[in-house]
Amino acid sequence: MKYRVDQDTCIGCGLCNSTCPAVFNMNDEGKAEAIEGEVPETELDAAAEAKDGCPVGAIEEA
Template sequence: MRAHVDPGICIGCGLCVSSVPEVFRLNGDGLAEAVADGPDDAVQNAIDACPVSAIRKA
């Protein structure tokens, strides 16, 4: 599944990065970004766990 992180909402907590590091990383501004597709269940868990709902399916 491909994900998108809204940089206007992301607070850079890193939860998505720690849970699915093959899909998410923190950029130079300290905000998360999706850099690859990942397993549907893992990406959905990151979407569900995001404390500010900044991640969505792309």
């Protein structure tokens, strides 16, 4: 499974990064972005929690 963050929707709150730092990080513009590759199996639950917890729904399954 892969995730992507809609840069136009992201408000840069950092919730996804704090929930699942192995998959989500903050870029130089202060917006979240997801790792390029497949989410490691050990991080699937945390990544799903981050997606579900995004206050603006900016995280999508890719």
